[in-house]
Amino acid sequence: MDREWLRTILRTGTAILFFLLLPAFAFADGPQPVPSIFAPASTPASDIYSLSLFVLAITGGIFVVVGGLLAYVIVRYRDKGDDSDKREPAQIYGSTQIELAWTVIPILIVVVLFLTTARMIFAIQDAPKPPDALDVTVVGHQFWWEFRYPKLGIVTANELHVPLSTNKDPLPTYLKLYSADVDHSFWVPQLAGKTDLIPNHPNITWIEPKSTGLYLGQCAQFCGVEHAEMLLRVYVDTPEQFAAWVKNQQQPAVEDPQVAAGRQVFETESCMNCHTIRGTAATGRFGPDLTHLMSRSTIASGAVPNSEANLRQWIKDPDSFKPGCLMPAMQLTNQQLDEVTAYLETLK
Ligand code: HEC
Ligand SMILES: [Cu+2]
DSSP: OOHHHHHHHHHHHHHHHHHHHHHHHHHTTOSSOOOOTTSOOBHHHHHHHHHHHHHHHHHHHHHHHHHHHHHHHHHHTSOOSSSTTOSOOOOOOOOHHHHHHHHHHHHHHHHHHHHHHHHHHHHHHTOOOOTTOEEEEEEEETTEEEEEETTTTEEEESEEEEEOOOSSSOOOEEEEEEESSSOEEEOOTTTOOOEEEBTTBOEEEEEOBOSOEEEEEEOOSOOSTTGGGOEEEEEEEOHHHHHHHHHHHHSOOOOOGGGHHHHHHHHHSSHHHHOBOTTSSOBOOSSOOOTTGGGOSEETTTTEEOOHHHHHHHHHOGGGTSTTOSSOOOOOOHHHHHHHHHHHTTOO
16 A cells, blocks of 8 residues: 555545534533433434434445445555556446436435335324323523413423323323514424424424433524523423422412512512512513522523522623623612522522
């Protein structure tokens, strides 16, 4: 093997490696771990997963055959540096057999891929909805999620709770998707495929999680500057956990006289124009419902953990966590910040 040849292989190899590793660099310092589409935990996601394996097998087969032939030809017929290959090879024109083969085989492959995919899409879309399925209305906002449970009288944000579905007791959750402003996309890879939230065009999707735990996702449609921090958290609870969560969410906010000063800040510094706290005069709907803010483990749509320090910093200057988000810095004094944070901390 001569030098030039070796250099070509090295150069090509480095380029291929670089492109394969590129996604790893892109996500390396992301705000949350990238959930895998190869670890489904819910019915539509596992159907999509098996379909993707089928498609990968076919396209992988094509890659191996084409790549193999290409590699063989490159090695076998490379310039040997002598005159042994200066003669023109036999020229073949208009071979009906060859042309038919390279037209019909790809068409058949595409038809198979198309039909299996279309069948899967319709099977998921037309799945009959059981009467006891849980209904949730999801409203996409720049840059957070509103979750309403119409039959349960619950409104919350950013962290969706749904019950576990077992084979013995199937309990899917049907999500009706709306948008308050621009296009968003609901995507929790381990639970279901992406479904867009389009203004004036409600979409429906469903999930049927088969194991408990926290599933991460995010908005998958570019919706503005903070699109990348419009994260999603879905908690799949056991029936008992879910019932307890529902019971707590249905309560109005408890009134604690010790934090009356903070509550007054909330009601006089226009917080209540944008936020609802059930059981108080605050009924704003531009921002997340804060009635049970402390039942959530993150704030600002999963951007930061819900700690006292983060909460105070968020109210002081929301842009310090989410530059360009739609909550303004309300220019509160340090004392007002302490008071309103103490008040919010009581919203269990
Ligand atoms: C102009 C409307 C507006 C005003 C006024 C406003 N907020 Fe907000 N607030 C928002 C929006 C929008 C978000 C969601 C931001 C995001 O996640 O992108 C938000 C988020 C929050 C959150 C995080 C909620 C969560 O679960 O993620 C808290 C806490 C909060 N606001 C408290 C306050 C307080 C306290 C005040 C008054 C000092 C206030 N807000 C004033 C619009 C407003
Ligand atoms: Cu979005």
